[in-house]
Every structure is written in structure tokens, then in C-alpha cells.
Amino acid sequence: MRIPFVAGNWKMHKTAAEAVSLVDALFPQLNTLHTIERVLCPPATALAQVHQVLKGSAIGLGAQNMYSEEAGAYTGEISPLMVKEFCRYVILGHSERRTLFGETDESVNRKTNAALAHDLIPIVCIGETLSENEAGQTANVIIRQVADGLKGIDARLASKIVIAYEPIWAIGTGKAATGQDANQVVARYIRPTLAGIFGSGAAQDIRVLYGGSVKADNATEFFNQPEIDGALVGGASLKAADFIGIAQAAAASQQ
Ligand code: PEP
Numbered sequence: 001m002r003i004p005f006v007a008g009n010w011k012m013h014k015t016a017a018e019a020v021s022l023v024d025a026l027f028p029q030l031n032t033l034h035t036i037e038r039v040l041c042p043p044a045t046a047l048a049q050v051h052q053v054l055k056g057s058a059i060g061l062g063a064q065n066m067y068s069e070e071a072g073a074y075t076g077e078i079s080p081l082m083v084k085e086f087c088r089y090v091i092l093g094h095s096e097r098r099t100l101f102g103e104t105d106e107s108v109n110r111k112t113n114a115a116l117a118h119d120l121i122p123i124v125c126i127g128e129t130l131s132e133n134e135a136g137q138t139a140n141v142i143i144r145q146v147a148d149g150l151k152g153i154d155a156r157l158a159s160k161i162v163i164a165y166e167p168i169w170a171i172g173t174g175k176a177a178t179g180q181d182a183n184q185v186v187a188r189y190i191r192p193t194l195a196g197i198f199g200s201g202a203a204q205d206i207r208v209l210y211g212g213s214v215k216a217d218n219a220t221e222f223f224n225q226p227e228i229d230g231a232l233v234g235g236a237s238l239k240a241a242d243f244i245g246i247a248q249a250a251a252a253s254q255q
Pocket of ligand 1: 171236
């Protein structure tokens with residue numbers, strides 16, 4: 001049984017005070033959804049304050065990125081030890097990191113290994129561009145991102161990994177994939193590649209999320225798919241009612 005997982009990626013939105021206000025608005029209802037794993041990923045500058053608010057609750061806190069080294073001359077970066085002070089989760093290899101900040105499968109692999117070594121749960125993002133999709137390259141891209149991104153990871157740690165399949169053409173565009181198409185990408189390319197790396201038993205334990213224009217009104221379409229275990233939500237995670245609606249849809253999909 002894979003526990004449904006819903007995470008909000010707030011990207012570069014919200015000062016620390018604004019982040020605390022959004023958590024205050026989310027908390028009462030999000031806190032009641034005990035059957036799903038729910039995670040908030042505010043900007044790094046808000047992690048300490050949001051951590052104080054969430055302390056003692058079952059709502060998880062995640063960073064949006066980190067570097068793979070523990071400390072050193074890496075201006076502007078934050079380390080796994082620093083993330084660990086406040087968070088249990090970290091988003092890695094988001095497409096905005098890959099396309100705007102030069103991240104590669106190799107850097108994502110180093111970061112994923114570092115996250116697991118520090119007992120953090122990595123949410124590893126993968127996904128094809130529109131031109132790759134139109135050129136029939138989705139399978140190649142996805143298989144490569146999974147295989148290279150997760151290279152060298154001990155199969156005993158596999159169940160801690162969360163994969164977010166986020167077709168880049170669906171992120172922030174309002175044009176989500178269909179539930180069926182996203183499910184097929186997981187069933188045909190992601191899960192078999194995970195099985196090749198970790199063995200088929202371990203691959204069955206790994207949660208795979210869909211991300212890309214998930215809203216309260218289309219979330220159920222994804223959560224009803226057998227291979228999709230939740231969602232990584234961008235825009236809609238910034239509005240309390242919308243994110244609560246998505247989390248409630250995830251909880252309802254279990255019944
Ligand atoms: C994301 O940034 O991970 C994302 C899925 O964004 P949105 O929900 O806004 O498409």
C-alpha cells in the first residue's frame with residue numbers, strides 16, 4: 001500500500017510572514033487528513049518560521065532545493081544539514097531548476113544520494129518538454145532521467161524516494177496531462193525503470209506523483225489512476241481553499 005502524497009511547491013512566493021499566514025489558513029483542515037501524507041514546501045527563507053508553526057503536527061515541511069555537500073565555499077546554497085534542521089522532505093531536480101539553473105541528471109543524482117544519506121525524503125522531479133513530447137521522445141527522456149537520477153542508490157532506501165512526474169508543458173500552463181496519459185507514462189516507463197534499478201518489489205513501494213496544473217477540480221482524475229499516488233502542486237498550493245480541495249480529493253480517493 002502506497003500512502004497518498006500531496007505536496008505544495010510554493011516556488012519563489014511568500015515572505016516568511018506571508019508563509020505563516022498561509023499555513024495558518026491551511027492548518028485546521030489539512031491537519032485532519034490523517035490518511036494522506038501532506039507536505040508544504042515554502043521558500044528557504046520561511047522554513048524556520050513555518051517549522052515553528054508545524055512543530056508537533058503531522059504536516060510535513062520540505063525545501064525546494066539543496067546542494068549535495070554538507071558545508072563549504074558554495075555561496076548561496078543550502079546543505080542537507082541545514083535542510084534537515086527544519087525539514088523531512090526536499091524537492092530535487094524541479095524542471096525550473098533544470099531549465100533555468102543548469103541542473104542535470106548528474107547533479108540531481110548527487111543531491112538525491114545526499115538527501116537519502118541525511119535521512120531526508122527526496123521528491124525527485126522528472127518530465128519531458130513539449131518538443132520532446134511532440135517528437136515522440138517522452139519514453140527516452142523519462143527513462144534516462146529516472147535511471148541517471150537514481151544511479152547508485154541502495155535498494156533498501158528505495159521506498160523513501162518520491163518521484164514527481166511533471167511534464168514541463170503542463171507546469172503553470174493550465175494545460176494538465178490527462179489522468180490516463182500520465183498513468184501510462186508511470187506504468188510503461190517510470191515503474192519499469194524503477195524495477196530495473198531496485199527490483200520489482202521495491203519499485204512497487206515508491207510513490208509516483210503527477211504534477212502540472214493540478215487543481216481542486218481535476219485532482220480526482222489523477223488520484224483515481226492506479227499508478228499515480230498523489231500530486232506535486234504549484235500554483236494551486238498558494239491558495240488555501242484550492243490546496244485543501246486537492247488534499248481532500250487525495251484522501252477521498254482512498255475510500
Ligand atoms: C510545479 O511547479 O511543480 C507545478 C506542478 O506547478 P503548477 O501546479 O502550477 O503547474
